[in-house]
Amino acid sequence: MASSSTTDTNSVPVLPAKEEKAIGIWQDSFGRLMKNRMAVLSIIIVLIMFFFAIFGPFLTPYDFLKQDLSIRSQPPSSEHWLGTDYLGRDVLSRVIYGARTATLVSLLVVVLSSFIGIVVGSISGYFGGKIDFFLMWFTDLNMAFPNLVLGVVLAVSLRPPLSRWMEQMYLSTANPGFRQSSLLDLALVVTVIVLVAWCPYARVLRSQVMAVRNHNYVLAARALGLSTFTIVVKYIIPNAIGPVIVQMSAGMGSAMLTESAFSFLGIGINPPIPSWGNMINESLRQWTSAPHLLAAPALVLGLMTVSFSFLGDGLNDALNPRQWKG
Amino acid sequence: MARYIFWRLMRWIPGVIFLLFIVYALMFFGGGDPIQIMFSKEATDAFLPGNPRYEAVKEQLGLNRPFLVQFGDYLWKVMRGDFGISLNDSRPVAKSLFAALPITVSIALSATAIIAIVGIPLGVIAALNQNRWPDNLILSSALFFWGIPTFVAAPLLMMLFCWQFPILPVPRGWAGVFTVNAIIPLTVASIRPMALVIRQARSAVLDVLSEDYIRTARAKGLPEWVTIIKHALRPVLTPVITQMGVVMTNLLAGSLLLEIVFGIPGIGRLIRDGILNNDYSMLLGCTLVILALVTLTNLLVDISYPLLDPRLKQAQRGDV
Amino acid sequence: MGEILLDVNDLKTRFRSRGKLIHAVNGVSFHVNRGETLGVVGESGCGKSVTMLSLLQLLPPAAQIESGTALFNRQDLIKMNFRQIQKVRGGKVGMIFQDPMTCLNPVLKIGDQVGEALIYHRRVTKEVALARAIELLRLVGIPDPEQRVKDYPHQFSGGMRQRAMIAMALACEPDLIIADEPTTALDVTIQAQIVELVKDLRDRLGVAIIWITHDLSLVAGLADRIMVMYAGLIVEEAKTEDIFDDPRHPYTLGLLSALPAFQAEKKVRRLASIPGSPPDLRAQPISCPFVPRCPFAFERCHSEVPVLMPIKGGEGSGHRIACFADTREWRAKA
Numbered sequence: 001m002a003s004s005s006t007t008d009t010n011s012v013p014v015l016p017a018k019e020e021k022a023i024g025i026w027q028d029s030f031g032r033l034m035k036n037r038m039a040v041l042s043i044i045i046v047l048i049m050f051f052f053a054i055f056g057p058f059l060t061p062y063d064f065l066k067q068d069l070s071i072r073s074q075p076p077s078s079e080h081w082l083g084t085d086y087l088g089r090d091v092l093s094r095v096i097y098g099a100r101t102a103t104l105v106s107l108l109v110v111v112l113s114s115f116i117g118i119v120v121g122s123i124s125g126y127f128g129g130k131i132d133f134f135l136m137w138f139t140d141l142n143m144a145f146p147n148l149v150l151g152v153v154l155a156v157s158l159r160p161p162l163s164r165w166m167e168q169m170y171l172s173t174a175n176p177g178f179r180q181s182s183l184l185d186l187a188l189v190v191t192v193i194v195l196v197a198w199c200p201y202a203r204v205l206r207s208q209v210m211a212v213r214n215h216n217y218v219l220a221a222r223a224l225g226l227s228t229f230t231i232v233v234k235y236i237i238p239n240a241i242g243p244v245i246v247q248m249s250a251g252m253g254s255a256m257l258t259e260s261a262f263s264f265l266g267i268g269i270n271p272p273i274p275s276w277g278n279m280i281n282e283s284l285r286q287w288t289s290a291p292h293l294l295a296a297p298a299l300v301l302g303l304m305t306v307s308f309s310f311l312g313d314g315l316n317d318a319l320n321p322r323q324w325k326g
Numbered sequence: 327m328a329r330y331i332f333w334r335l336m337r338w339i340p341g342v343i344f345l346l347f348i349v350y351a352l353m354f355f356g357g358g359d360p361i362q363i364m365f366s367k368e369a370t371d372a373f374l375p376g377n378p379r380y381e382a383v384k385e386q387l388g389l390n391r392p393f394l395v396q397f398g399d400y401l402w403k404v405m406r407g408d409f410g411i412s413l414n415d416s417r418p419v420a421k422s423l424f425a426a427l428p429i430t431v432s433i434a435l436s437a438t439a440i441i442a443i444v445g446i447p448l449g450v451i452a453a454l455n456q457n458r459w460p461d462n463l464i465l466s467s468a469l470f471f472w473g474i475p476t477f478v479a480a481p482l483l484m485m486l487f488c489w490q491f492p493i494l495p496v497p498r499g500w501a502g503v504f505t506v507n508a509i510i511p512l513t514v515a516s517i518r519p520m521a522l523v524i525r526q527a528r529s530a531v532l533d534v535l536s537e538d539y540i541r542t543a544r545a546k547g548l549p550e551w552v553t554i555i556k557h558a559l560r561p562v563l564t565p566v567i568t569q570m571g572v573v574m575t576n577l578l579a580g581s582l583l584l585e586i587v588f589g590i591p592g593i594g595r596l597i598r599d600g601i602l603n604n605d606y607s608m609l610l611g612c613t614l615v616i617l618a619l620v621t622l623t624n625l626l627v628d629i630s631y632p633l634l635d636p637r638l639k640q641a642q643r644g645d646v
Numbered sequence: 647m648g649e650i651l652l653d654v655n656d657l658k659t660r661f662r663s664r665g666k667l668i669h670a671v672n673g674v675s676f677h678v679n680r681g682e683t684l685g686v687v688g689e690s691g692c693g694k695s696v697t698m699l700s701l702l703q704l705l706p707p708a709a710q711i712e713s714g715t716a717l718f719n720r721q722d723l724i725k726m727n728f729r730q731i732q733k734v735r736g737g738k739v740g741m742i743f744q745d746p747m748t749c750l751n752p753v754l755k756i757g758d759q760v761g762e763a764l765i766y767h768r769r770v771t772k773e774v775a776l777a778r779a780i781e782l783l784r785l786v787g788i789p790d791p792e793q794r795v796k797d798y799p800h801q802f803s804g805g806m807r808q809r810a811m812i813a814m815a816l817a818c819e820p821d822l823i824i825a826d827e828p829t830t831a832l833d834v835t836i837q838a839q840i841v842e843l844v845k846d847l848r849d850r851l852g853v854a855i856i857w858i859t860h861d862l863s864l865v866a867g868l869a870d871r872i873m874v875m876y877a878g879l880i881v882e883e884a885k886t887e888d889i890f891d892d893p894r895h896p897y898t899l900g901l902l903s904a905l906p907a908f909q910a911e912k913k914v915r916r917l918a919s920i921p922g923s924p925p926d927l928r929a930q931p932i933s934c935p936f937v938p939r940c941p942f943a944f945e946r947c948h949s950e951v952p953v954l955m956p957i958k959g960g961e962g963s964g965h966r967i968a969c970f971a972d973t974r975e976w977r978a979k980a
Contacts, residue, residue: 038466141341144624146579149597149616153349156601156609157356257475261583264477267601280477284587287481298478306473313469538748545704545743546763546814547735550728560753635753636798 029242032318039314042307049304052096053103060093065272073290083292085282094274095296101275102256102304105189109255110248113194117201118244124202125209136206143199148261154192155267162188182273189268193258200247208240242319249315253308260301276301327632334628338621343401349613350397353606360389360413360606400610409611414603419611422596427615430592433584434577436503437515441573445520446566449527454554456532464524472521476580480514480587511588515580519573526569530562537561563634571627575620651822651854652678652701657714657724659693659700668927670696670709672878675954678822683848683855685869685886687862687901691924693878694858698824700724702739703731718822737767740815744827746807750799756783757795760814767818782813787843805836809843816847822854829864841868862901866890871964874898877925877935880954884965894957894967894974896940934970942971 033039057064062080068088076083082091124135142150163184212235260277262268269275271282276297283293361383384390388399403410409419452464474482487510503512534540535558543553582594589595593612600608659671671693678684686694699705701716701723716723723734735741743749751759760782761775770778776795783791786809799807808828815823825844829837845868848855859865865872865886872889874882874897882895893899900920922939925931934940934947952968 137337137341141345144341144575145345145617145620146575148579148582149613152582152597152601153352153609153613156604156606157349157352159356161356253473260475261477264583265586265598265601284477284481287485291485294481298475298482302474302478305475306470309469309473538743538745539751541704542741542743542749542811542814543751545702545735545741547732547737548762548766549732552762552766557751557754561751637752637800 029318033314036314036317038310039318042311042314045303045307046311049099050103052099054100056096056099060090060096062090062093064089064093064097064274066090073286073293075290075292082296083290085279085293086286086290091293091296094279095276095300098274098276098279098297098300101269101273102259102301105186105193105259105269105275106252106255108190109193109197109259110251112190113197113251114201114244114248116194117198117203118205120198121202121205122209125206125213128210132206135202139199139202142196143203147196147258150196151192151258151262152265152267154195155188155262158191159184159188159267162191181270185269185273189259189262192262193255197251197255197258200251201244204243204247205240208236208243212236212239246312246316246319249308249312253305253312256301256308257305330632331629334625338625342617342621345617346401346614347397350400350610351393353610354393354396361387404614409614410607412605412608414599414605414608419607422608423593423611423615426591426593426596429590430578430581430585430594431619432503433511433515433581433590433592434574436508437512437519437577438570438574440512440516441520441523442570444516445523446527449524449529449566450531450559450562452524452528453531453535461528465528468521468524471517474517476514476518476583477587479517480510480584483510483514511584511590514587515577515584518580519576523566523569523573527562527566530565531558534558534561560634564631567627567630567634571623574623578616578619578623649680650677651680651718653715653717654697654701655715655717657697657700657716658712659696659705659709660712661696661709663708666928669930670878670927671700672931674714674875674878674880676873676880676883678854678856680821681848681852681854682871683857683869685865685872686856686858686875687860687865687872688875689860689924691927692875694875695826697875698741698826698856698858701824702735702741704735704741733767736763736820737818738820738822740818740820740823742808742811742815742823742825742828745831746804746811747799747831749811750807752799754798755795756797756799756802756810760795760810760817763814763817778817779813782816783810785816785847786810786813788813804832805839808832808836808840812840812843812847816851816853819851820853822856824856824858826858827860828857830859830861837864844868863905874901877931878927879931879935879951879968880966881936881969882965882967883954885963888963888965892965892974894965894972895936895969896942896971896973897936899973900939934968940971942973944971946970 052059066089068084070088071080071084072088073086074080074084080090080092082095085091085094120135120139124132124139166184215235259268259275260280263270263275263277264281266278266281268277271278279297280294280301283290283297287294361380381390388396391399400410407420409423411417412419412422448464448468452461455461540553540557543557544550548557581590581592582597584590585592585594586598593615596608597612599605600612654677655675657671657674658669661668661670674693674697676684686698688694696705696709700709700711701718703711703723703726705711711724714724718734718738721730723731726734750756757776757779761772761779764770764775764778765772779795780791783794788794788806788809794802799810802810811828828844829840832840841864844855844857847853855868857865857869862872869886872884872886873880874889874895876897882889882893882898884892889898890902893902897920904919920939925935925938931951933949934943934952937943937947940947947970950970952970954966954968956963957965957967958972
């Protein structure tokens, strides 16, 4: 370009060559992601977990609910690769089923909380003014206060009405599904975590919508007669989707941890349905004599959260490179 | 400055009251019947709605008044220090709360101090050695430790240091911050948040070092240590202090898990017992205290901003 | 005027970017005399800033000085170690950057930043540095300096910030000041004020100045000599009058004919611009870099890199060009 513009004299003067093909943002980011070994490893681990979540229960050697009091708290052996727990249940099968619990809860949480957050954030960003002020005030409040405490309050107070509602549904539809306490647990846990987890998405969307509203190219697009739908699809979504994806990855790991914490406290998924959190809780009773009961779920939980955190980090680097700095 | 503090209070206090309102409403409309909980240990027949004894107790406790009246009454009593009676053992909630409060706060403060003293320098070192081995080592360790939940790290550490290599006694109860007993709990409490602080500090230092005014400082021929400490560190403090505030609030809440695992008689334990016994007054009281502590922390962080960065006399916390 | 203060010889600087090497500065040689003002003109990316940053070893980590010497008071700046170059920076050579908002530390007071170089270079106390800062602010025309020293950068206007940066550069009474596009980020009216200020200071203090800009007309009233750069090379260097009266290099011709004022004189109706774009600096030059855009190019230009040499018949005037074509002849013929 022959014209002059104020350039940062410290930045690298890269001039486009004729031979290079223009790469799209997605291919560029994907390429960067693939080069990050830790991220690739994390993706593999996450995919393995998904695999077990879907197919696991069909592959378990034993029924994860079956108790056999004659072989309580056995250490790992050739019959029970991870040993048995204090009720004689096969630990390996329970750990595998725990993957299903974890995946189900985190996926539901991430999908629902991102949906709510995106809607709230978009409304806030689009309308601005008082609506924005109050919505953001509420969001900030929610974010500023610790999830666990709010979660506990919500869980304790929402449980009775929820169980009453389920009783009524059972009475009106005679569907035994409504009688299952595990469904109650699941619904409660997911609801509670979603209620505290939607805020970051709202913030991201709001800032994207506001930024796009103010950008000159939106004015230009409007001047050309593009509809709101087109503007949303072409401008807001591509820019917002990066941070949202990063948040989703972090959100999955965080939802898993929160669910485990809840199960650990007794307000999450309760036994006999295995969740890594409640397995850890149960194991704490006699972990000195039966450490494998603690090690199995703890290691798996740790592995998954670390993987999500590396994955989230890798996604962040891939989508927001900082090559020019330093 | 006084005006700044005033407006900050205006932002936070209505928030606390609003949240309290929601929490109170949740418990009021959602939870079980407090009378039945209180007397659950006694004969259950007598304590059903409609029964005269039930109604008498209800009237005595003022539980038949409208919701808003009860809420207002609660607020009023709280401001005078009366948090109601525990549904579990009929003792004043305030007593148990204020006995447990100093313990939880001291854990949170000590852990925060450890994180600041160890974490921030590590983050700075990582930034100064960007992409070389100290940076990679520090970053991966941080990310790794972040993934270990409290209730996993606690037994693991205990297993390691009390059992395998018996150098420390098994921590039970709480004797104070500077005792041997406190080492493992404080370590467990600090590990995860420290990871976040290290990353934040590193990120902040990298951002600041790439700013033009650092180049100006170097162009003036200032010694490198002056450039880093005088010019770079000050702007770094703002995001770092924000993060420390978040850390502190998470510690206040995270002590929940910590106290259960180590048997420490703090607020977290009270919450846990409250959950087990459906003790709504206790839960309400604990939540209120934690809300107050968190608000105080956020307020202190907000107040520090104009002191650190002269541009921020007008800005709000959400903009930083 | 006449004693050589800075003598740069065959400076080459490279950048590493995304695995490729960029030849930002390809063999630049020039000198600056004591008390003289040298204007450095060229478009973005031509290497003018990188050249000057190389002199003070202020390049980012991705950059490397490949070869060359830069004698300042007979010491080679390129070969200095960190402590030596630190003494030169600020103490002997002051630098002014383009954007005063980002170049001043927002959390420190102006007085502190203006005076601090003195503390480390001249070992004075804070009080003395502060007093000197007040004097300097007064010198650059900032009203009420005693109060202003306590202000922060965001409390100053754009023009005032740039004046503060000038004061900062002058603090240790350097022999040379390098100004990297100091007025580009300012309004036109403020630009004029700053140029006037610099002229005044230069006359009073006798400091040598290297003024980098992309605006040829700006530097016309300020510089004694002008150096035109393109693609990491100097293409023409002469006294200011000679650049305007007798431009030789095709690029200089292009720049001049693009100036509105210039064209008004020649009564040209459309604003001319130089067609084409600057070359890709990733390849090392094997021909004259201006060839694709040069209306005077012939065979030799495609196969050799021209070296900066005195013009024919003008060996004493200091007018040098790096060009094989003798544009004067071409123009006479046309």
